[in-house]
Amino acid sequence: MRFKRMTAIAAVAVVAFGTASCAKKDEPAAPTSKFAAGTTMDRIAKAGKFNVGTKWDQPLFGLKGLAKAPEGFDVEIVKIIAAELGIKDDKVHYEETVSKVREDFISSGRVDMIVATYTINDARKEKISFAGPYYEAGQDILVAKDDTTITGPEIFKTDATKKVCSVTGSTPAKKIAEYATAPGQVVLFDVYTKCLDALKNKQVAAVTTDNVILMGYVSKEPDKFKVLGKPFTKEPYGIGVKKDDKVFRDWINDIIEKAFADGRYKAAWDKTVGAIAPMPKEIKVNRY
Amino acid sequence: MPEPLIELNAVNKWFGSLHVLRDVNLTVDRGEVVVVIGPSGSGKSTLCRAINRLETINSGTIIFDGKPLPEEGKQLARLRSEVGMVFQSFNLFSHLTILENVTLGPIKVRRESKAVAKERAMKLLDRVGIGNQADKHPGQLSGGQQQRAAIARALAMQPKAMLFDEPTSALDPEMVGEVLDVMTSLAVEGMTMIVVTHEMGFARHAAKRVVFMADGELVEQAPPAEFFDNPRSERARDFLSKVLQH
Amino acid sequence: MSILIDNFDLFANGLLGTIRLCLLAAVGSLLLGGLIAAFRVSPLPPLRALGTGYVTVFRNMPLTVVMFLSAFGLPPLGVNEASFLNVPGLNFLIPQLGNNAFFRFALIAIVLYTSAFVCEALRAGINAVPTGQAEAARSLGLTFTQNLRNVVLPQAWKFAVVPIGSVIIAMIKNSAIAGSFGVAGDLMYTSDVLVSQEGLPLLPVFLGLSGGYLLLTIPLGLFLDAVERRRAATIR
Ligand SMILES: Nc1ncnc2c1ncn2[C@@H]1O[C@H](COP(=O)(O)OP(=O)(O)O)[C@@H](O)[C@H]1O
Ligand SMILES: [Mg+2]
Numbered sequence: 001m002r003f004k005r006m007t008a009i010a011a012v013a014v015v016a017f018g019t020a021s022c023a024k025k026d027e028p029a030a031p032t033s034k035f036a037a038g039t040t041m042d043r044i045a046k047a048g049k050f051n052v053g054t055k056w057d058q059p060l061f062g063l064k065g066l067a068k069a070p071e072g073f074d075v076e077i078v079k080i081i082a083a084e085l086g087i088k089d090d091k092v093h094y095e096e097t098v099s100k101v102r103e104d105f106i107s108s109g110r111v112d113m114i115v116a117t118y119t120i121n122d123a124r125k126e127k128i129s130f131a132g133p134y135y136e137a138g139q140d141i142l143v144a145k146d147d148t149t150i151t152g153p154e155i156f157k158t159d160a161t162k163k164v165c166s167v168t169g170s171t172p173a174k175k176i177a178e179y180a181t182a183p184g185q186v187v188l189f190d191v192y193t194k195c196l197d198a199l200k201n202k203q204v205a206a207v208t209t210d211n212v213i214l215m216g217y218v219s220k221e222p223d224k225f226k227v228l229g230k231p232f233t234k235e236p237y238g239i240g241v242k243k244d245d246k247v248f249r250d251w252i253n254d255i256i257e258k259a260f261a262d263g264r265y266k267a268a269w270d271k272t273v274g275a276i277a278p279m280p281k282e283i284k285v286n287r288y
Numbered sequence: 289m290p291e292p293l294i295e296l297n298a299v300n301k302w303f304g305s306l307h308v309l310r311d312v313n314l315t316v317d318r319g320e321v322v323v324v325i326g327p328s329g330s331g332k333s334t335l336c337r338a339i340n341r342l343e344t345i346n347s348g349t350i351i352f353d354g355k356p357l358p359e360e361g362k363q364l365a366r367l368r369s370e371v372g373m374v375f376q377s378f379n380l381f382s383h384l385t386i387l388e389n390v391t392l393g394p395i396k397v398r399r400e401s402k403a404v405a406k407e408r409a410m411k412l413l414d415r416v417g418i419g420n421q422a423d424k425h426p427g428q429l430s431g432g433q434q435q436r437a438a439i440a441r442a443l444a445m446q447p448k449a450m451l452f453d454e455p456t457s458a459l460d461p462e463m464v465g466e467v468l469d470v471m472t473s474l475a476v477e478g479m480t481m482i483v484v485t486h487e488m489g490f491a492r493h494a495a496k497r498v499v500f501m502a503d504g505e506l507v508e509q510a511p512p513a514e515f516f517d518n519p520r521s522e523r524a525r526d527f528l529s530k531v532l533q534h
Numbered sequence: 535m536s537i538l539i540d541n542f543d544l545f546a547n548g549l550l551g552t553i554r555l556c557l558l559a560a561v562g563s564l565l566l567g568g569l570i571a572a573f574r575v576s577p578l579p580p581l582r583a584l585g586t587g588y589v590t591v592f593r594n595m596p597l598t599v600v601m602f603l604s605a606f607g608l609p610p611l612g613v614n615e616a617s618f619l620n621v622p623g624l625n626f627l628i629p630q631l632g633n634n635a636f637f638r639f640a641l642i643a644i645v646l647y648t649s650a651f652v653c654e655a656l657r658a659g660i661n662a663v664p665t666g667q668a669e670a671a672r673s674l675g676l677t678f679t680q681n682l683r684n685v686v687l688p689q690a691w692k693f694a695v696v697p698i699g700s701v702i703i704a705m706i707k708n709s710a711i712a713g714s715f716g717v718a719g720d721l722m723y724t725s726d727v728l729v730s731q732e733g734l735p736l737l738p739v740f741l742g743l744s745g746g747y748l749l750l751t752i753p754l755g756l757f758l759d760a761v762e763r764r765r766a767a768t769i770r
Binding site: 340342360361362365366367368369370371372373375377379380381382383392393396397438441442445 | 577664666667669670671672673674675676677680684685688689692
């Protein structure tokens with residue numbers, strides 16, 4: 001934890017230093033932007049630096065390996081928005097936003113926005129605002145490749161010996177608890193990789209969360225796991241921004257629609273999730 | 289007809305490269321009182337400790353009551369319970385009362401009932417003159433009282449022999465006498481005793497034999513009168529001249 | 535503040551969960567730590583080697599790794615569900631012991647890890663007992679275990695109780711990572727759920743969380759201070 005924070009501080013320092021030296025050489029004049037003064041877009045464009053929160057541990061959406069920046073569909077969406085702000089890819093500063101810090105990171109201004117497989121819901125809307133959804137995921141179930149006994153979440157009602165794993169405090173954990181009948185039937189860890197270890201050991205029979213995340217794990221070990229492919233919830237993924245920053249939110253929504261229409265969304269999809277799941281036929285952003 | 293209780297044959301002991309017991313041969317008969325004297329570091333304590341196997345030996349044999357010393361485990365524990373040991377620094381169990389100190393062995397090792405153990409313990413404490421201290425902890429007693437309690441503790445096991453390793457060396461002078469008195473009465477009653485001490489008076493009147501050790505060797509042994517008045521070896525003469533000056 | 539009051543029952547439950555886990559873990563660690571300490575001072579070289587090896591391994595491994603090995607390493611080795619810990623009666627008092635294999639694995643991990651430290655604290659206490667005490671006991675014919683039980687440990691305990699207390703305090707804090715290994719219902723887990731599932735703000739919830747741990751550790755610390763003072767008064 002401390003190590004992560006230190007690398008984050010180091011990264012900020014490096015970025016800040018980089019920006020300062022660039023400004024000296026190339027842009028002696030005060031920065032300008034095409035956006036209306038006072039808007040978030042204007043502030044970011046003038047600063048020339050974009051602080052973004054993503055997941056770093058979710059294959060296909062936001063996964064950071066040894067590379068400098070995370071990779072995945074969420075990151076591609078970030079890049080589309082950054083480009084519209086006139087920010088180059090290498091001026092985007094990525095922070096890891098694990099589930100429990102996301103709202104606080106936005107409210108405190110530590111990041112400008114969060115694209116992190118972030119389900120839109122009312123409780124969260126009380127503290128932050130969402131653009132999007134840019135994708136609608138749904139909770140699904142991952143099982144061992146040769147398992148034919150688990151056909152859907154109802155099985156956990158009828159067979160209490162079947163244990164199902166998810167992550168503490170997550171929406172899928174809450175949902176699957178509705179199907180569980182025996183205490184201890186839902187096993188909760190802090191990360192999904194532990195769920196997969198438990199599944200390999202046959203300590204649990206299934207892992208449940210959003211389908212896309214599950215597919216990410218399948219893509220890594222296709223001969224071990226499979227996803228049922230029958231989502232039983234709707235999980236609209238949104239882009240988290242500061243509460244009531246309607247201008248910024250609407251602007252992002254415009255970009256999402258534009259990118260979907262002009263093929264940039266498809267390119268982002270094909271580059272990441274495309275190998276495993278078909279692209280959504282339509283997206284409907286919610287302009288509230 | 290004297291009958292040997294403790295027999296050491298060609299016993300050798302090294303601490304690393306230090307040869308502390310050199311070919312020691314010693315026989316102690318039943319009821320005999322042997323006083324061991326010699327300069328500091330000559331191996332007297334090691335000799336005592338070897339006899340109840342607090343220290344292992346490297347070669348030679350030690351026979352107690354007709355049997356060689358057992359190696360480890362229950363047999364060894366039984367041997368130790370038959371040989372009482374009294375230390376220079378008393379080593380009373382500091383968390384137990386005097387009475388509990390004396391009854392621990394009989395209860396745990398001999399599996400005696402508490403009542404039986406206590407009854408004998410009280411007799412022994414009375415005998416060494418500290419019956420009224422039974423419920424105190426060792427720290428509350430004087431050195432002489434503690435050492436008498438330690439003797440009572442050893443006697444409670446009804447041992448066949450008693451080993452004393454400088455039992456009065458840590459005592460203030462005025463307390464030496466009370467401990468020696470107890471030891472003398474034991475000697476008179478016929479207890480087999482090996483006593484490491486520099487108390488020449490005790491050696492003269494209580495010991496049947498004096499053994500002189502130097503540099504791990506048993507240099508000479510003789511009845512006390514003979515040894516003190518007419519030591520044969522140079523080293524013994526040298527030692528006695530130094531000790532008797534003070 | 536109102537968040538803490540509104541969710542008081544949840545915090546209380548979490549605290550109870552942590553107390554249950556820590557109570558079991560403390561008892562287990564003291565028993566196993568005592569056994570390993572006995573190994574380390576035993577006259578038998580193989581036992582001594584075993585004790586030394588044990589301490590070397592578990593004192594130097596991060597607890598997370600021990601947790602991982604316990605939760606995911608034991609089952610392939612045949613300790614499928616660690617059901618031997620599902621003790622009838624005890625599992626009534628502590629339901630997770632019966633219905634959550636990962637509670638049992640976490641318990642095993644904490645006990646394995648903590649007992650290495652308990653062992654060393656105890657051994658330091660044993661070493662602080664003058665050698666003459668054990669020698670006197672041996673010369674009376676007490677066996678190794680009788681010696682340890684009746685003479686050495688009762689005295690070592692006095693020297694070891696404060697260090698062992700510190701080990702237990704560290705253990706209570708360490709127990710927080712059990713929530714990451716499938717133990718539901720402890721303080722850390724409860725806070726996790728309140729923040730990310732119920733969407734409560736981070737700061738007050740973590741204040742409540744810290745308060746819960748302090749509620750356990752501070753009284754223990756004060757108790758140890760008192761023991762320390764009493765001992766300082768008696769050893770002159
Ligand atoms: N445990 C030990 N390890 C190493 N050397 C020892 C040990 N015990 C005694 N010695 C050495 O062995 C020699 C004999 O010691 P000891 O039997 O205590 O002599 P004494 O009792 O006659 O003074 C001394 O040189 C002493 O330093
Ligand atoms: Mg000596």
